[in-house]
Amino acid sequence: MSRKKVTDATYELLEGEIRKRDVKLVVDASFRALKNLLFAGESVNVYGLGIFTLRTRAARMARNPRTMEEIQVPPRKHIKFVVSGSVKEELKKL
Numbered sequence: 001m002s003r004k005k006v007t008d009a010t011y012e013l014l015e016g017e018i019r020k021r022d023v024k025l026v027v028d029a030s031f032r033a034l035k036n037l038l039f040a041g042e043s044v045n046v047y048g049l050g051i052f053t054l055r056t057r058a059a060r061m062a063r064n065p066r067t068m069e070e071i072q073v074p075p076r077k078h079i080k081f082v083v084s085g086s087v088k089e090e091l092k093k094l
Helices: 002-016 021-039 085-091
Strands: 044-046 050-057 059-063 070-073 076-082
Touching: 002 021, 021 044, 021 050
Parallel strands: none
Antiparallel strands: 044 050, 050 076, 059 070
């Protein structure tokens, strides 16, 4: 889902209570805040959706399948998302 679709869906939920460009500003600010909090090392719990956390994958050895040469893969950061229990329950009903 694109940011525009999130903005449109939010605008529809608000039923025109605020202008669409204001909804866009709020959606953009929310995504920036989520990103900034994650990069600062904080977990972000979006109530009713799940928890975002920034994790570090450990360095490891890998093998090039063509040459069978072993290479060192450096540690990397990635975002982990854990779905909330309420979303899991709703998915079971689908």
